[in-house]
Amino acid sequence: MASIIPNNSELFFEENDLIISKTCLKGNIRYANRAFMAISGFSEQELRGKPHNIIRHPDMPKGVFRLMWKTLQQGEEFFGFVKNLCTDGSFYWVFANITQDVDSNGTVQGYYSVRRKPLPKVIHNVIEPLYQRMLDVEAQYQGPEALERSVQLISHWLEQEGVDYNQAMITLYQHGQIKGSSTNQQKDTIHGQRA
Numbered sequence: 001m002a003s004i005i006p007n008n009s010e011l012f013f014e015e016n017d018l019i020i021s022k023t024c025l026k027g028n029i030r031y032a033n034r035a036f037m038a039i040s041g042f043s044e045q046e047l048r049g050k051p052h053n054i055i056r057h058p059d060m061p062k063g064v065f066r067l068m069w070k071t072l073q074q075g076e077e078f079f080g081f082v083k084n085l086c087t088d089g090s091f092y093w094v095f096a097n098i099t100q101d102v103d104s105n106g107t108v109q110g111y112y113s114v115r116r117k118p119l120p121k122v123i124h125n126v127i128e129p130l131y132q133r134m135l136d137v138e139a140q141y142q143g144p145e146a147l148e149r150s151v152q153l154i155s156h157w158l159e160q161e162g163v164d165y166n167q168a169m170i171t172l173y174q175h176g177q178i179k180g181s182s183t184n185q186q187k188d189t190i191h192g193q194r195a
């Protein structure tokens with residue numbers, strides 16, 4: 001498929017919709033449900049066997065996927081907010097939960113990602129400012145150092161909040177805020193680090 005030119009058109013899905021995909025151990029797509037194809041615009045044929053970054057949006061920091069793989073390879077589940085690209089250049093935000101796909105012998109065959117609709121205020125007030133800072137760092141440094149520094153930004157933010165990564169993501173998804181602080185205070189915290 002020819003490379004997609006992103007635009008500013010945002011697509012939304014219903015609160016009860018689940019966007020699901022299944023991958024091999026390397027992250028190549030084995031299965032995508034109807035909701036996935038409906039919103040992304042990709043057909044089953046276009047998706048099957050392709051690396052999952054076929055829907056990678058340029059606004060997504062590489063550091064998020066670095067953290068995702070590190071977490072999965074440690075045998076843990078991963079939660080994260082992800083901006084995905086559609087075939088027509090539009091985008092949609094999801095809250096993804098990725099878990100191991102284990103067969104009846106207990107062997108890990110790949111991964112499952114189940115995506116739900118995130119709260120727009122979390123994306124605007126917390127995630128977009130954080131990801132922008134990660135992208136800035138990734139543009140400033142080269143190679144592995146860029147990725148390390150990008151992931152470090154998440155760690156520093158979490159240290160200030162006093163929560164671990166998954167806990168922070170789940171709380172943001174469920175309550176729109178971490179602990180007692182509002183998302184606006186989150187925004188201040190993230191911007192505050194920039195100052």
Ligand SMILES: Cc1cc2nc3c(=O)[nH]c(=O)nc-3n(C[C@H](O)[C@H](O)[C@H](O)COP(=O)(O)O)c2cc1C
Nearest residue numbers: 023027051052053055056057065082098111112113
């Ligand atoms: C279950 C699962 C779901 C994934 N979902 C996405 C996704 O929605 N968007 C994306 O860009 N990458 C996603 N990835 C990551 C890519 O598969 C993987 O990072 C990529 O193919 C490797 O390229 P990279 O080195 O650019 O990360 C997912 C991986 C797994 C295992």
